[in-house]
Amino acid sequence: MTKRQLTLLATTALTAMQLASAPSHAQSAPIVVAQAREELGPDGKPKQPPKEAPKGAPPARPGAAPQPPQHQAPPPPPQPQHPAAPPPPPPQHPAAPPPPPPQHPAAPPPPPPAAAPHTPPPAATPAPAAPKPPAGPTAQPQEREREMERERQKMAPPAPQQPAPPPAAAPHAPPPAAAPQAPHTGQPATPPPAATPPAAAPQQAPRAGQPPAPQAAPQAAPTTQAPRPAPGAAPGGQTALPPAAATMARKPPPAVAAPIPVVRPAQALTPIAPGAAAPGPRRMEDFRAQRQESDQGGRKVFTEPGRVIVVDPSGQSFIRHDEDERFRFGARDIRTERVGGEDRTIVFRPDGTQIITIAGADGHLLRRIRRDRDGREVIIIDNGFRDPSAVGSFYVELPPPVIRIPYDRYIVEADVAAPDVIYDTLEAPPVDRIDRRFTLDEIRYSPSVRLMMPSIDLNTINFETGSWDIPPDQAAKLQVIADGLNRAVGRNPREVFLIEGHTDAVGNPVDNLSLSDRRAEAAAELLSRQFGVPAENLTTQGYGSQYPKEQTDGPSRINRRVTVRRITPLLDGGAGAPPPPR
Template structure:
């Protein structure tokens, strides 16, 4: 077997824009994923300048390019939660917007968005009315400084490399299951918000990851063919086992592209690949949608160091981020008034 050069453990990026004025996502973009190939909707992109930033909108996505050269992509995860919903309600409570997804069994997923468009909380309410806070971004650690980007040194990794970045194709199921519940590889100094985790590589790298190299994508596509979808069974089993043990587990699905194409295309494409994997894990394998979050990184993290087409680089990665969200401790501060603590 040919072994490709491992990705760098430290991958510094230009800090993304500060979050004070996020461009609002469309309230209900038609067909969040849109067409299944990138060239089908390039003509629908619109580009504007906002405060020195370039903001590019397209069906289901906003891509923001900072003057420093950094870029990132955003999408509305509520679209993914709509699958199989019995009812969807949107409520305005003060400066917050709450979207309530009601499922056929009566359980609910509640997403609370701040006035600036950022996620405050994601909550699951079961059929008995018991509430579990899956993500709580309303608490801001006093040690947090600045915007989304957190400038940390690379973690000190003391475990074998093949246990830190696990190749799903080669790993036995037990190794995949263990990685789904593995602890951080280095000390976690504080709680991080979801956006800090998404946009700070050395924060994410505190947690082991699984490269889902059992599936690859065609050039310019985010569709997972049926013959490859079944290869996600072991991944789904590991996710479901971890979530059954702890209903508040959160897993980040990261999308990647090869180095062909431009940055805008690659960010959009990688984000859609991550969302496609999350959709499939929920719709075909029953992984709760609210325990998954997704983010695309374009061609920033190549596994095979080549500037040409590479099926190996067109992949998704899965990482448990629960300890990053809760600061590496088992308990969280008391929930906001009116929200019952998890039991």
């Protein structure tokens, strides 16, 4: 009986050993297949994977705990072979990268520093995710070793199990060192980050969707820079002066800070009957010989009948005349009286209205008032204040205005503009904010102040050479402008319009300045005498060839022009009426 029992025990032990060894082979079988795919089968050690199973076998032996003492004899032979197994893994793992080559060729972009930052983060997490699916849960320890070695080759992270491989992976350590360089290169120029995401996309497209999230951040950077060109453009309006107006802002301030001398009439003013010809010279040749030149305070001063011309060392020239001359036409009577320290010139009209011009002791205009037959007064111009910062009390410098209207509505060409456009321009507000009131002299002699208001250019009136008379066949060209002026004054009796005269650069600059001033006055006279525009609502000024629209020294019909500009907002500061006369 004992022999039979021993035999049965032996057979049961053998069957148990076979059963115990069968699952270990099943567990090692997929690993052998993986090694065969890695082309490691021809190493001459096909039995190495099953002999590696003993490592995995111990976890399986807990179920067969009674037999280990008997089966301890077979394990010793595999032990000498398993130490040989560790050396093969290094040659096998270099071959293991071939499965990830689609990922590792994407890793060469790390030499460009831009792609380097993207490789470290994905390699840490998605790499283990890829090998896990093919291997079963029982082969986790072996797969972890492979992952650790793969990571050492790519990123060279510290491995606690195998300290020797890290130095071998040290050459790969520089790529992570290049990672800080990539953000540095991305800071000065934002376009590179936009170029890097597409390069990183093929690397991690097969992997998890985590990398696209960091790619969205660099794409947001170009979106923040996209609006940068927008400020560079000027949507919503012009921010620079039009070419024709830019020349007005380039004049330097006067070098001599002294007022422009006033013109005092040689004799008392007398009325001129309606329809009568204007007295005095009508051509430059008639008084050129009477012109006198002098040097006053470092500037040249020319005096001629009815005019004073000042040529400043800065290159600017200014001319002044007596505007009371225009009020003589159609007047019933003219009286001059002195009240306190002020001189008053009163022009009586046939309808009973009075035009009162008040000048200071120095002859400069202080106020202009219209008094109707009932005694009601309207203050049209008030110069009863002085800006201490103004050069010579007549010149101020303002920054160029921001023009937010179309160019053809800022400088209107009367010969092509519709009547409604002309009407609107004669009532248009300033193109930019006005911070204070300006005197009439500041408006006349400061180009930067005049630029605040739109203007109408009329260059179709043909004057005879050296003359300022407007032929009868040319007068009709002022009809539309006269209608607009009367319409504006009818709505606001305090409206004031500046009539400017301009010439081309042909001829003597002093002659051109005098000629332009007289032509502007002739246009204002015609508007009042033939079209009924109130003379007190107009003021005139000549500029010669100082503000050309066409940059040429030759003859230019465009530069020979008359300009009409509303200046009411400049006189009253854009709001409110001037204070009453003192």
